[in-house]
Amino acid sequence: MTEYMTMTADAPISRSTAIKLYDAAGFEGMRKAGRLAAEILDALVPHVAPGVTTGELDDIVRRMTLDGGGVPATLGYRGYTHSCCISLNNVICHGIPGDQKLKDGDILNIDVTPLVDGWHGDTSRMYIVGETSIKARRLIEVTYECLMLGIEEARPGNHIGDIGHAIQKHAEKHRYGVVRDFCGHGLGRVFHDSPEVVHVGRPGTGPELRPGMFFTIEPMINIGKPGVKMMEDGWTAVTRDRTLSAQFEHSIGITETGCEIFTKSLVGLDAPPY
Numbered sequence: 001m002t003e004y005m006t007m008t009a010d011a012p013i014s015r016s017t018a019i020k021l022y023d024a025a026g027f028e029g030m031r032k033a034g035r036l037a038a039e040i041l042d043a044l045v046p047h048v049a050p051g052v053t054t055g056e057l058d059d060i061v062r063r064m065t066l067d068g069g070g071v072p073a074t075l076g077y078r079g080y081t082h083s084c085c086i087s088l089n090n091v092i093c094h095g096i097p098g099d100q101k102l103k104d105g106d107i108l109n110i111d112v113t114p115l116v117d118g119w120h121g122d123t124s125r126m127y128i129v130g131e132t133s134i135k136a137r138r139l140i141e142v143t144y145e146c147l148m149l150g151i152e153e154a155r156p157g158n159h160i161g162d163i164g165h166a167i168q169k170h171a172e173k174h175r176y177g178v179v180r181d182f183c184g185h186g187l188g189r190v191f192h193d194s195p196e197v198v199h200v201g202r203p204g205t206g207p208e209l210r211p212g213m214f215f216t217i218e219p220m221i222n223i224g225k226p227g228v229k230m231m232e233d234g235w236t237a238v239t240r241d242r243t244l245s246a247q248f249e250h251s252i253g254i255t256e257t258g259c260e261i262f263t264k265s266l267v268g269l270d271a272p273p274y
Contacts, residue, residue, distance in 0.1 A: 002019060002195075002207040002208065003017065003018040003019065004018060004019050004020075004021055004210060005018040005019065005020050005021065006020075006021045006023075006212070007020050007021060007022045007023065007026060007188070007189075007212075008023075013118075013189045013190065014190065015190050015192065015193050015194070016193070016194060017194055018194065019186060019194050019195050019207060019210075019213060020186065020188060020190075020193065020194075020212075020213075020214070021210060021211070021212030021213060022188055022212045022213075022214055022253070023212065026119075026188060026212070026214070026253075027253055027260065029116075029117060029118065029119035029188075029189075030119050030121070030188065030214060030251065030253060030262045031260075031262055032116050032117065032119065032121075033070065033114055033115070033116040033117075033119040033120055033121030033262070034121040034123070034251055034261075034262030034263040034264075035121070035262075035266070036064075036065070036068040036069070036070055036114045036116055036121055037112050037113065037114050037121035037122065037123045037251075037263050038121075038123065038263050038264060038265050038266060039064070039068070039266070040060075040061055040064045040065065040068070040112050040114065041110060041112060041123065041124075041125050041265070041269070042265055042266070042267055042269050043060070043064060044057060044060060044061070044110060044127070045127070045269060045274045047060060048102065048108070048110075048127040048128075048129060049102065049129065049130070050101075050102055050103055050104050050129055050130055051101055051102065052101065052102050053097075053098070053099055053100060053101050053102070054086040054088070054095070054097040054098055054099075054100050054102070054108075055097045055098050055099060057084075057086060057097065057110065058082050058083050058084055058086065058097035059083075061083045061084040061110075061112055062075070062083035065083060065112070065114045068114065068116070069116060069117075070114035070115055070116040070121075071114070071115050072084065072112070072113065072114065072115070073113040073114065073115040073120055073122075073191050074113055077191065080235065082096060082097050083097075083112075084097065084110055084111055084112045084113075085097075085109075085110075085111040085124075085235075086108055086109070086110050086111075087108060087109040087111070087236075087245070087247070088100070088102075088106055088107070088108045089106060089107060089108070089244055089245075090238050090239045090242050090243060090244055090245060091109075091236055091237070091238050091245065092179055092182070092220050092222070092228060092237040092238060092239060092245045092247070093109070093111070093182055093220055093237050093247060094111075094235045094236055094237055095108075095109075095235075095236050096233060096235055096236060102129045103129065104129055104130035104131060105129065105130060105131065105132045105133065105136075106128075106129040106130075106132070107126060107127070107128055107129070107132055107136050107139075107140060107244065107246065108126070108127050108129070109124050109125070109126050109127075109246065109247045109248075110124060110125060110127060111123070111124035111247075111249065112124070113191065115191075118189050119188065119189060120187045120188065120189075120190075120191050120251070121251060121262060121263055122187055122191075122216050122249065122251045122263070123216075123249050123250055123251060123263035124218065124247055124248060124249040125248060125249075125269075125270065125271065126140045126143065126144070126246050126247070126248060126271070126272060127272065127274075128140070128272050128273070135223065135244070136244055137272075138174075139176065139221065139223050139244055139245075139246045140246050140271070140272060141271075142170065142171065142174050142176060142221065143171075143219060143221040143246040143247060143248055144248050144270070144271040145170060146166075146167045146170050146171050146199075146219045146221060146248075147167075147217060147218075147219055147248040147249070147250065149166040149167060149170050150163040150164070150166050150167045150199070150217045150219065151163075151217055151250065151252060151259060151261065152166065153165075153166045154209060154217070154252055154254060154258070154259040155209065155254070155257070155258045155259060156209055156210060156211055156254060156255075156256065156257075156258075157208065157209065158208075158209050159203070159204055159205055159206045159207065159208055159209065160195055160196075160197055160198070160201065160205070160206030160207050160209070161201035161202050161203055161204060161205030161206040162201070162203050162204065163197060163199075163201070163217060164197070164198050164199050164200045164201025164202075164206075165200070165201045165202055165203050167199045167200070167217075167219045168199065168200040168201065171219070171221050176221050176222060176223060177221070177222040177223075177224055177225045177226035177227075178199050178200050178219065178220075178221060178222075178226055179199070179219075179220035179221070179222060179226050179228060179245070180198065180199075180200060180226055181228040181237070182218075182220060182228075182237065183196045183197050183198045183199060183218075184196070184197030184198075184199070184215055184216040184217045184218045184249070185197060185215060185216055186213070186214060186215045187214055187215060187216060187251060188214045195207045195213075195215060197215050197216065197217055197218075199217075199218075199219040199220070209254050210254060211254050211255055211256050212253070212254065213253065213254040214251065214252070214253045214254075214262075215251075215252065216249055216250065216251050216252070217249065217250060217252065218247060218248070218249030218250075219247065219248070220245060220246075220247045221245065221246055221247070222239050222241075222243055222244070222245045223243040223244045223245070224239060224241040224242075224243030225239075225240065225241050225243075227239065227240030227241060228240060248270075248271065249263075250262070250263045250264065251263045
């Protein structure tokens with residue numbers, strides 16, 4: 001049986017198996033964090049170009065986060081030493097920024113989480129470097145469609161399984177593989193919290209969605225099979241069959257009538273082309 005916890009001002013700030021239900025103050029905190037996250041991803045658009053290193057993009061993320069009144073939640077998280085994750089081509093998630101230079105035709109996901117006044121704004125988008133292949137563009141398009149179809153199912157009375165089912169059905173219709181090894185998660189004052197939001201599922205299964213729930217939806221879709229291989233650095237996850245992978249992520253809150261997207265771009269840059 002799923003346990004829910006109503007969050008009050010004196011409630012403990014810790015991960016738990018209970019699903020937290022936040023109040024109006026929580027929604028306002030998430031709006032502020034989500035807005036900064038979206039602004040950072042918007043600002044990166046002109047910098048994603050051939051010759052730019054992933055480390056240089058990470059530097060921009062760190063400066064913008066600090067200038068915006070936040071701190072990068074990933075910096076120091078479980079020993080991670082960067083301000084975002086940047087995943088190129090066949091990297092599924094958690095790619096580590098460094099000296100690698102972007103080249104024409106690359107596709108990449110940039111995942112940021114500014115922590116603002118105690119609230120986490122977790123979001124990611126795909127970017128295209130110059131001109132890329134039709135199959136890469138189509139993968140990106142379908143992955144974004146998967147995200148938005150999952151969000152359409154995020155409303156009171158539905159279940160986590162309804163979200164996963166919508167994503168899985170659309171991806172597999174295009175013969176793509178849906179990654180099972182990583183999932184969305186609850187968040188708010190805790191970076192990774194309950195519930196887990198798996199991107200496959202059966203309608204009507206999993207925890208019921210209730211007003212006040214905050215969580216991410218972040219489908220990772222592979223052109224090939226869904227298999228994952230972890231690299232020796234302990235962070236970077238790549239496709240086992242070396243095919244391209246794409247991901248989009250939004251942080252949302254369940255309202256009385258549907259859901260609110262906290263990390264939506266204010267200038268319409270939610271998906272390429274930008």
